[in-house]
Amino acid sequence: MIEVNVRSISEKVKGQGVDSAFKEHVKILSSSDKIRVFVNSKKIHDILHVHTLDLESSRFMRKYRKHDKKVVVSVHVVPESIEGSLKLPKLAKKIFYSYMLNFYKRADRCVVVNPYFKEELVNLGLDEEKIVFIPNVVASEKFSPVTHEEKLKLRKELNLPLNGFIVVGSGQIQRRKGIDDFVETAERLKDVFFVWLGGFSFGRLMDGYERYKKIVENPPNNLLFTGIVSREEVARYLKASDLFFLPSFHELFPMAVLEAVNCGLPILLRELDIYEEIYFDNYLSGNDTNEFVKRIETLRSNPREYDEWVKRSRKLARIYSPEETLKRWEKLYLDLL
Template sequence: MLDITMFSKADSIKGQGVGSAYLELINMLKNHFPNEFNVKINNYSKADISHYHTINPTYYLTTFQKKKRGVKVGYVHFLPDTLEGSINLYSPIQKYFDKYLLSFYKKMDEIVVVNPSFIPALIDAGCDENKITYIPNFVSRSLFYRKTSEDNLLFRKKLGIDNNKFIVFGVGQIQKRKGIDDFIKLAMDNPDIQFIWAGGFSFGKITDGYDEYKKIYDNPPKNLLFPGILDRSELVDYYNIADVFLLPSYNELFPMSILEAFNCGTAVMVRDLDLYKSVIDGYYIGCEDVLDMDREIKKLSSEPEEIDALSRLSKKASDYYSEDNVAGIWFDYYTSVYEKHKNNL
């Protein structure tokens, strides 16, 4: 049995995809491999593998304890460029943070990325290509699944939304990087369509554009609902009543929200980013800009057969990124990196 210590504060702030990915991995390892892996959380005793999910300074200090930490695995959920439009820091502080982030990754014996498109950026930053492995995110079907029509009608009634109203749903922190400006514009330009955005200000007042977004959040258009930051157990209801899940984000790795939508059989529309082509090509509608999104939403709202076709694609994607499939990948990864480094521990 391998002793694996997870170092993470990812679940300390609600509404972050990093936290969702972390919790999914922990639950999967405990359910699938109770006799193969002994998983500990933020434990400073000796481990065979130390898996770092977040970059807290206290965790950075542990990387100097080489014999106690075993194989150091870093989980890359973001790079300096992907934080632009998320938080607004004083320029010198931002530069220091960027250097610290990359320094943390370089201290790792192995690195896991959730999207292969970020491998070149890590190599350019000085990371060894031979240490980098791509493993996709996944979402448990026990949390996100297709509900019955009766359940969906009841939830629409609870929210006060007409049974025939077309619904566009988005998830994420309310920040510029997530494309919230376009989501708001789409709602204003389509008053007959219901828009819902689940999320809030996880970074508080240092959120980029906080003052502007807070005003809209408190006084949204009549057809735009902000239910706030929701537990994942609540999100499943929103995915199920949505006709389209829309993520207009300008920068992502491998959003958990897209996988959640796939599991619920919800049609997926995204801003057409190159990074999606590496992981979910063929399973979504890609839009160039807000005008393109507007055209597609108007089209889909009058063509239910297209929604059905996209729903089938989502279910197909859900099968590919299932928990069982990805569990096997993680088992092979942990056992192989331990074998690779064990003689140097």
């Protein structure tokens, strides 16, 4: 069996998708009969797979190289995704970008979760032959559809409106996630209830922290900010809702979307080129609050239309099933040895 040491310090920062992706990666590899998976092992194994760009991971990469072992890095962040997320001084940003690219270049394979970013990494100087596309996956049973009765029970437990349409979004509270449009859409649809799952994972370092903190402290009456919650709670809120809405300006392959479709929710996203290559025609989109409001009103008032988008979400969940994704991981590791 191939021994793969999966390394990450993502659990140190709560409420961000890298940690979810890391945990799902470990879970799916653990189901393989070809791979023996280790997590943050101090020993040398056949392959080191890194999820976070920390200095300790960098040292481990050198250690594996010294023993002529292979290194794989999952690309969860590119320079463009930092913009609108973290507020860093220009010099610090320049140093971090340089470190990031050097980190990626030292890997035998860089795994991107969206084929759209292969070109971006090549433009940044990475070898195209070393870049592999393998999508994120949700292998956890906690993300699954529920019956109408179970949905009502969850709403009661979570103190959500028992009747009416509930729209949920998730992620860190930052400009890049489209929080402003999410709030404005809620203000315009006062008879729809909105929930945002997530908070300020990086505190004051986050872009627009002071302004968004005021919004969170005084939201519209029909908008609930839950703060950072566990994945178990994320699953419960998704199951209690009717639509997943993420108006992000930049994403790679959001774990939040996969979690939502696995719960059977239709998804409404901003119209971005990157989504066409991974979600195909299985999502609703808009460019501004006018279009977001229109899409939500249509789904809320037209049961047949709503059911159609539920079917498309379930189709998307099947496309990115754990079984199909595991085959890609096994091939990647086998090809390296």
